[in-house]
Amino acid sequence: MRVEYAIIYSILSIILTVCTVSAMRMRQTKAMGGTVAFFVCALLFPVLGNLIIISTSNKYVAEVGYYIYFLGMDVMIFSLLRLTFHYCRITWHNKPLKYAVYLLFCLDAVQYALNPYLRQAFDTEPLIVENETYYKLLPYLGQLYHRILCYGVFVVIVGIYLVKTIKAVRIYKERYYVIFFSLLAGGIWESFYIFSGTPIDRSIISFVVCGILVYYFCLYYRPMRLLDSMLANMTSELPEALYFFDTNGFCIWANKPGIRLAGISDEDYSLAESKLLKLFADLDFSKNEWSENKTLKIGKETRYYVLEKHAIPYSDKKDAGSFLSIRDNTEEQKTLQKEMYNATHDGLTNLYTKDYFLKKTEELLRSDDEKHYVAVYANVSNFKLINDIFGTGFGDYCLKVIAEKIRETAPEGCTYGRMVGDTFGMCIPADCFDDAELETALGHFKVNDGKLEHTVLIHMGVYFIPDKNIDVSVMFDRARMAVNTIKNDYQIFVAYYDDAMRNQVLWDQNISSHLGEAITEKQIIPYLQPIVDTDGKPVGAEALVRWIHPQLGFLSPAKFVPVFERNGMIAEVDKYMWRCACEILAKWKEEGLNLFVSINISPKDFYFMDVVSVIISYADKYNIDRSRLRIEITESVMMDDNRYRMRIMNDFREAGFIVEIDDFGSGYSSLNMLKDMPVDIIKIDMGFLNRSQVNDRAQKILHNIINMNSDLGIVSLTEGVETDEQYRMLLDMGCRLFQGYHFAKPMPVAEFEDWVKN
Ligand code: C2E
Numbered sequence: 001m002r003v004e005y006a007i008i009y010s011i012l013s014i015i016l017t018v019c020t021v022s023a024m025r026m027r028q029t030k031a032m033g034g035t036v037a038f039f040v041c042a043l044l045f046p047v048l049g050n051l052i053i054i055s056t057s058n059k060y061v062a063e064v065g066y067y068i069y070f071l072g073m074d075v076m077i078f079s080l081l082r083l084t085f086h087y088c089r090i091t092w093h094n095k096p097l098k099y100a101v102y103l104l105f106c107l108d109a110v111q112y113a114l115n116p117y118l119r120q121a122f123d124t125e126p127l128i129v130e131n132e133t134y135y136k137l138l139p140y141l142g143q144l145y146h147r148i149l150c151y152g153v154f155v156v157i158v159g160i161y162l163v164k165t166i167k168a169v170r171i172y173k174e175r176y177y178v179i180f181f182s183l184l185a186g187g188i189w190e191s192f193y194i195f196s197g198t199p200i201d202r203s204i205i206s207f208v209v210c211g212i213l214v215y216y217f218c219l220y221y222r223p224m225r226l227l228d229s230m231l232a233n234m235t236s237e238l239p240e241a242l243y244f245f246d247t248n249g250f251c252i253w254a255n256k257p258g259i260r261l262a263g264i265s266d267e268d269y270s271l272a273e274s275k276l277l278k279l280f281a282d283l284d285f286s287k288n289e290w291s292e293n294k295t296l297k298i299g300k301e302t303r304y305y306v307l308e309k310h311a312i313p314y315s316d317k318k319d320a321g322s323f324l325s326i327r328d329n330t331e332e333q334k335t336l337q338k339e340m341y342n343a344t345h346d347g348l349t350n351l352y353t354k355d356y357f358l359k360k361t362e363e364l365l366r367s368d369d370e371k372h373y374v375a376v377y378a379n380v381s382n383f384k385l386i387n388d389i390f391g392t393g394f395g396d397y398c399l400k401v402i403a404e405k406i407r408e409t410a411p412e413g414c415t416y417g418r419m420v421g422d423t424f425g426m427c428i429p430a431d432c433f434d435d436a437e438l439e440t441a442l443g444h445f446k447v448n449d450g451k452l453e454h455t456v457l458i459h460m461g462v463y464f465i466p467d468k469n470i471d472v473s474v475m476f477d478r479a480r481m482a483v484n485t486i487k488n489d490y491q492i493f494v495a496y497y498d499d500a501m502r503n504q505v506l507w508d509q510n511i512s513s514h515l516g517e518a519i520t521e522k523q524i525i526p527y528l529q530p531i532v533d534t535d536g537k538p539v540g541a542e543a544l545v546r547w548i549h550p551q552l553g554f555l556s557p558a559k560f561v562p563v564f565e566r567n568g569m570i571a572e573v574d575k576y577m578w579r580c581a582c583e584i585l586a587k588w589k590e591e592g593l594n595l596f597v598s599i600n601i602s603p604k605d606f607y608f609m610d611v612v613s614v615i616i617s618y619a620d621k622y623n624i625d626r627s628r629l630r631i632e633i634t635e636s637v638m639m640d641d642n643r644y645r646m647r648i649m650n651d652f653r654e655a656g657f658i659v660e661i662d663d664f665g666s667g668y669s670s671l672n673m674l675k676d677m678p679v680d681i682i683k684i685d686m687g688f689l690n691r692s693q694v695n696d697r698a699q700k701i702l703h704n705i706i707n708m709n710s711d712l713g714i715v716s717l718t719e720g721v722e723t724d725e726q727y728r729m730l731l732d733m734g735c736r737l738f739q740g741y742h743f744a745k746p747m748p749v750a751e752f753e754d755w756v757k758n
């Protein structure tokens with residue numbers, strides 16, 4: 001028996017040593033590594049003690065074994081207490097109690113130290129079993145103290161595990177009850193040993209088993225069931241419906257939203273696949289990696305879902321199964337649709353926005369190669385006036401009504417949208433297009449908002465699309481060009497884009513792209529047309545622009561000035577001409593030629609620069625006498641913003657320039673305005689009074705203008721004088737300055753200088 005138990009205890013010692021070393025190694029990686037190592041190591045001493053006790057027939061050696069056993073027991077119980085606190089996450093709140101417990105263990109150690117002298121704890125006596133001598137324990141008072149201490153603490157420990165086992169959630173119980181039962185078994189077995197009086201403490205085996213369990217539970221045990229249910233609960237909290245499939249493709253689990261969506265009960269996961277197939281047709285459950293967007297009609301409502309299936313990898317080559325997630329993204333879809341709608345629809349009229357309309361039109365044109373289409377550009381006539389007179393509220397109301405009209409009028413297979421402001425676009429299949437119908441429906445109609453009523457006129461430009469490859473925006477540009485030809489005509493509502501317009505556009509593009517080089521290469525040059533006095537003697541000249549084009553030859557300003565006035569490039573031409581005029585004056589100043597030069601200012605120039613300061617800067621740069629530079633401003637300039645323009649004229653005069661009103665009588669000049677106009681000279685164009693035969697009425701008007709001018713102290717200059725007869729008549733009327741073919745045509749500068757000298 002001695003040998004068997006010696007072997008058993010030796011094996012247990014080895015196991016404990018291995019556990020201790022391994023737990024020590026895990027100190028860095030596991031939170032409980034150190035605590036467990038301490039406990040398992042402490043267990044080693046009672047085992048060694050017992051190994052010594054049963055192996056020897058010598059009283060002293062046996063007693064050493066008993067000391068190791070009992071002291072080891074103290075350390076073991078102490079370390080078990082520490083471990084229990086750590087394992088169950090208990091902290092000592094009562095510090096004095098903690099130190100009292102430590103002190104009790106110290107006292108026990110001290111009394112064992114005194115036992116060889118006092119024999120108050122235990123003694124031993126020989127016992128013969130099967131012819132072998134063992135030393136049996138004779139416990140005294142000190143031993144009783146030891147047992148009460150160890151049992152007391154042990155009972156507390158077992159109690160802690162019991163309470164934990166009871167209190168823990170079901171899945172957590174396992175963590176505690178295994179240790180609880182093994183401790184209980186060890187305790188009972190130990191008690192049995194104490195009362196049986198046998199020399200061999202077999203209960204130590206159960207403590208070792210308990211130690212191994214603790215070692216395993218603290219360091220290796222991963223509560224899979226716990227993890228399972230944690231994950232299950234967690235995934236059930238997710239908004240997505242989740243379904244897990246095994247390698248055979250059977251659904252083995254679904255979370256709560258999944259159960260709800262498929263309409264299955266908690267346990268019939270296997271039905272999930274067929275139920276889902278009924279809900280969302282065409283799902284391929286045999287494949288693992290896919291994602292699809294699906295919709296479901298639930299009552300009146302449409303709901304949107306994103307379905308994704310993925311494999312769950314197990315090893316490099318094998319999968320553990322797959323899962324399907326179904327996410328309801330209805331809200332996202334709805335906001336997306338709303339955003340899309342807002343981005344593509346005009347807030348006021350709910351028609352397509354310009355960009356989206358052009359895009360939709362392009363799609364329409366591409367959809368059918370055979371079909372021909374018409375682009376219509378509709379413009380509300382005088383919309384600015386409607387806003388000004390009736391207020392923007394009524395203006396907006398008009399636009400809504402117009403949009404409604406367009407919706408009603410638009411034939412099938414047609415696109416329409418709001419371009420900008422008061423303009424709309426439509427693309428209509430040519431075979432449905434009827435201009436008379438369009439005119440009746442949209443040309444003019446009454447808008448009444450209950451308080452105000454106004455007849456809205458809509459002008460429409462029509463472009464028959466000859467080639468669908470033309471940029472869609474160009475098509476509507478052309479339709480718009482057609483509408484622009486209507487302007488203020490109250491009879492015509494529909495106009496067509498034609499080749500003349502197209503050629504005009506091409507011409508505009510062509511010459512505009514060459515303006516820069518034309519200026520630098522001096523293709524653009526000033527011509528001078530003499531201005532003479534009552535004696536027919538030249539007193540100055542008007543600078544008129546000419547373009548000697550390398551390919552197109554001589555270009556009169558009528559060919560390009562209006563083009564550049566439309567696109568604003570006129571400012572470049574004029575600045576260049578003003579510089580040339582200053583250059584000429586500077587040269588004449590040196591040569592002692594006492595003549596002036598008149599320069600033209602386009603109404604558009606005012607939009608692009610501070611005309612007065614630009615001209616002053618040129619005059620200063622060339623150091624010319626400012627009164628020799630005359631400024632010609634057309635009377636139409638005065639119409640736009642006359643107070644501002646008056647100020648400009650004033651600024652010119654105050655700076656020392658002479659200001660002329662050009663083309664007087666051609667536009668809207670009101671005689672009333674004349675009295676406040678800060679001008680020196682009025683230039684009357686004979687052309688407007690019928691150049692060839694100046695009739696009676698015209699003569700009277702001319703005469704009156706000239707008279708009035710002289711009353712106001714303004715000098716009259718007549719241009720377009722072609723005959724001697726006209727010249728004499730104007731002389732009689734009191735006109736002081738003259739310009740016209742009768743004296744000379746505009747000519748290059750050098751030629752002009754020769755002309756003056758002769
Ligand atoms: P405008 O300022 O009224 O210039 C007078 C125009 O009448 C010139 O035409 C001139 O050649 C023409 N003319 C002069 N005498 C007679 C005549 O006896 N009979 C007829 N039938 N015509 C006569 P041009 O040079 O072709 O200029 C046309 C218009 O182009 C100018 O009218 C002016 O508005 C504009 N223009 C010319 N040069 C410039 C310039 O440098 N800048 C700007 N902004 N406009 C210019």
Ligand code: CA
Binds near residue numbers: 542600662
């Ligand atoms: Ca002029």
Ligand code: CA
Binds near residue numbers: 662683685719
């Ligand atoms: Ca003129």
